[in-house]
Amino acid sequence: MPETLDDLTHALLDAARKAGAGAADTIAMRGQSVIVDMRGGTLEQAERAEGTDIGLRVLVGRRQAVVSASDTRPETIAALAERAVAMAREAPEDPYAGLADASQLSDRRDAAGLELCDPAPAPAPETLMRMAQEAEAAALGVDGISQVQSASAAWSRREVHIAASNGFSGGYARGDTGLSCVAIAGTGSGMERDHDGDSRVFAADLRGAQEIGHTAGARAAERIGARRPPTGAWPVLFDERVAATLIGHLLAAANGAAVARGSSWLRDRLGAPVLPDGLDLREDPHRPRVSGSRLFDAEGLPTAPRAIVGGGVLRGYALDLASARKLGMAPTANAARGVSGTPSPAMWNVALTQGDRSRADLLREMGTGLLVTSLIGSTVNPNTGDYSRGAAGFWVEGGEIAWPVNECTIAGSLPDMLRRITPANDARTHLSRVVPSLLVEGLTLAGA
Structure with missing residues (x-):
């Protein structure tokens, strides 16, 4: 044997x-x-x-x-x-x-x-x-x-x-x-x-x-006494623990297989702004001691650092050989596979440009609104980017945490949300997805 x-x-x-x-x-x-x-x-x-x-x-x-x-x-x-x-x-x-x-x-x-x-x-x-x-x-x-x-x-x-x-x-x-x-x-x-x-x-x-x-x-212990927040339109600060989910939805839309079958709100958006001006979202599969690193993908193609978003503008998709052929584009060495399936596109390590302010600074800038520390369930329409998720966290008043929150829903348009994000400077750089806390203005909260 x-x-x-x-x-x-x-x-x-x-x-x-x-x-x-x-x-x-x-x-x-x-x-x-x-x-x-x-x-x-x-x-x-x-x-x-x-x-x-x-x-x-x-x-x-x-x-x-x-x-x-x-x-x-x-x-x-x-x-x-x-x-x-x-x-x-x-x-x-x-x-x-x-x-x-x-x-x-x-x-x-x-x-x-x-x-x-x-x-x-x-x-x-x-x-x-x-x-x-x-x-x-x-x-x-x-x-x-x-x-x-x-x-x-x-x-x-x-x-x-x-x-x-x-x-x-x-x-x-x-x-x-x-x-x-x-x-x-x-x-x-x-x-x-x-x-x-x-x-x-x-x-x-x-x-x-x-x-x-x-x-x-x-x-x-901080969550004892949690209650629902007021319903309305409020700014929301996604804590660093959950902020990567927003970028994850963007990466899912930039998956070449989804784009090729027409089930992505990023189809036909190459060269269009998807993040605020000046923000980059870079993929680097060559970072040492990081779980998403590799020198070649599942189809044997050499990986390399690249910009998925540069200066706020969408620069590329994640493409394996099959999705690249369907779209008439060059593959990006993003093929992943297990033992029981064909190769399909996946993202490696990514990092979003960090801001120059702390989470506390963004809380003060927010004034009154919701700090989200956990998210429950997920309803994101892949074709339109309509976004709705259950959330928990803390209500903020006067730029300070006031009381814990549970049982609320956040809703908005993901493409619009991503264009309005303000990043903090608190991302954990050892993670495969390096994303800081993100402030988003004007989301709809359904609470009390």
Whole structure:
């Protein structure tokens, strides 16, 4: 049986050729993970998982099919390839399906320099338990906290290898360690909940367990006595914790697959303003120690930093090979895939231009309005950008936080909202999406 992921992907390619595929690409993934949940100072759940998964896409002319398995025996690989080719022969033709030309392929075939995997050994389960216990104890030590819903610590490491009949073969490993805590304040119908957490590629970069637990407790305690805000048109400040969701909606609209099928409000908007003048939204897949980094995409194309929005103007979409062909554009090396699907566009690391004022400065500028710290549900019309989401946070009067808020709805037009954002300077720069708090004027609130 092939032992390495490189061996597995090439065994799949060989089997696909023997089965009659004209072209093929493969992906193999091997992962390990440990998750520990603590509650009441005792272990509530511990889970360790290990596994290898393989995926094969075959093309017979312009017809394609994808199959996957977690069984890597040679006889399974042969049967998998035969099944895939039989499926492809019955599939409808897709004029946009196909692998990259050899001239398009990246000459970098690993993750050298990106530091995507901590070289330290996997932590012992007892270490993860202690981290979660410390976070829970810190949260319970905050006045007003009645219980901790969960305190969880996790570690994972994953290897990925991609190979294709066009000559590409490359892979890398990535890992992360995370800790989270969810605290509950108050009792009965007056209970409020909030959380804190952190996840890093290198465990040494992780924030301390006591800090995470205390922050989760303090956030929950601040929410005691929450009530609905007044209904009307008010300015809204999206806290840094949730502001990335606004930019996430923009990125979803800039997805080349959505644009190609006509289900994006950004279709036909290249060269048009989508953010305030002077703001950039840049993608950089080469940032070290960041989860969204990679030197090549799932189709073997070389990634590179680029402007999605420059000076407030939309400069490009996220394009894999198929969506680029549909739109008559050049691919942007944004293909992602799992073992059971074809490649599709995805964004890597992005960063929005930060402002020169703090969140407190924007609160004072806002005067009276809503500070949003959590969002619930999502209704965003992909064709028009109509926006409506449940929210919770704090009511602001005179530029100062006055009282906690829950059970309200924010509504507006996303294209108009994005054109009116004012960024603060408080983004966490280690995240894959670096977005500061964002002030948006004149949104509709439905509250009391």
